[in-house]
Amino acid sequence: MNRIALALDLGGTNLRLAAVGENGTIYSRSRSETPRGSSGDNVIDLIVQLAENCRNGLADPTKVCAIAAAVPATINIEEGILNKLPNLRCLEGVPLREILAKRLGVEAVLENDATAAAIGENWLGASRGVETSICVTLGTGVGGGLVINGDPYRGKDGTAGEVGHICVEPNGHPCGCGSRGCIEQYASATAVIRLAKSAGLAVSSSSEVYDAAIGGDERAVAVFASMGSYLGIGLAGLVNVLNPEMIVLGGGVSAAWDLFAHQVRREVNERAFPEPADRVKIVRAELGDDAGILGAARAVFASVGKGAAN
Numbered sequence: 001m002n003r004i005a006l007a008l009d010l011g012g013t014n015l016r017l018a019a020v021g022e023n024g025t026i027y028s029r030s031r032s033e034t035p036r037g038s039s040g041d042n043v044i045d046l047i048v049q050l051a052e053n054c055r056n057g058l059a060d061p062t063k064v065c066a067i068a069a070a071v072p073a074t075i076n077i078e079e080g081i082l083n084k085l086p087n088l089r090c091l092e093g094v095p096l097r098e099i100l101a102k103r104l105g106v107e108a109v110l111e112n113d114a115t116a117a118a119i120g121e122n123w124l125g126a127s128r129g130v131e132t133s134i135c136v137t138l139g140t141g142v143g144g145g146l147v148i149n150g151d152p153y154r155g156k157d158g159t160a161g162e163v164g165h166i167c168v169e170p171n172g173h174p175c176g177c178g179s180r181g182c183i184e185q186y187a188s189a190t191a192v193i194r195l196a197k198s199a200g201l202a203v204s205s206s207s208e209v210y211d212a213a214i215g216g217d218e219r220a221v222a223v224f225a226s227m228g229s230y231l232g233i234g235l236a237g238l239v240n241v242l243n244p245e246m247i248v249l250g251g252g253v254s255a256a257w258d259l260f261a262h263q264v265r266r267e268v269n270e271r272a273f274p275e276p277a278d279r280v281k282i283v284r285a286e287l288g289d290d291a292g293i294l295g296a297a298r299a300v301f302a303s304v305g306k307g308a309a310n
């Protein structure tokens with residue numbers, strides 16, 4: 001077999017496309033900024049154009065068997081429709097699977113971006129060969145994906161793995177999901193900036209908070225310690241529920257690993273049952289920005305040609 005999949009990472013900031021082989025080789029790439037305040041049609045036109053660029057960049061474009069899209073959304077898997085996209089509302093309700101299949105002439109698969117990252121890390125990254133793992137993406141928001149007994153777990157409605165919306169502070173900061181005190185409000189880049197500002201730091205990015213912490217600013221150090229604590233409190237519950245072998249932490253904020261990972265580990269050790277707490281390895285992701293693209297490609301190879309519903 002020598003198939004190639006086009007894999008899309010549909011981010012709120014960038015659209016990234018790659019042509020990926022069945023062994024994970026990336027043959028060509030294309031990317032563009034995500035159009036802001038644009039219509040859904042414009043975003044779709046751009047995706048199709050990038051996909052065509054990617055396909056035409058191949059020695060043999062006929063090897064492309066499908067397109068897989070990792071999307072920051074909950075997905076109606078049966079219908080291939082995007083449900084909620086807080087960062088790209090112009091695509092809500094859009095039947096993206098059918099549109100991409102029709103316009104590109106190949107099968108299409110949609111995958112939640114955090115689930116795609118979990119699949120990617122399990123295929124070629126930190127959790128290679130691991131049967132049961134949780135992958136948490138600490139970015140603008142906090143995403144989560146589950147791999148259980150070697151397979152991605154999506155849940156009945158395709159919404160499983162929303163680690164970022166576990167409540168860790170009952171009366172805490174309001175969350176975009178409608179609840180309050182979610183992990184996302186304490187462990188995302190957005191949260192790190194908010195917490196740093198409320199501690200009196202003049203910062204506009206989580207990397208500035210990181211730089212301040214490395215420079216010895218105790219307020220910035222405390223922000224990351226608190227972030228690690230909240231994340232660990234949430235993960236301790238998941239460790240008890242799922243008894244995973246590994247938790248993989250990725251996304252931009254994971255670059256601050258040395259400032260928060262020990263707090264995550266401490267909370268897991270203090271709160272989870274001893275056996276699963278001892279068992280679980282807590283590690284950094286290895287694939288960086290490519291986790292979603294590679295995972296989406298892996299998902300498409302697993303489903304296309306097998307008659308899978310999605």
Ligand SMILES: [Zn+2]
Binds near residue numbers: 164184
């Ligand atoms: Zn929430």
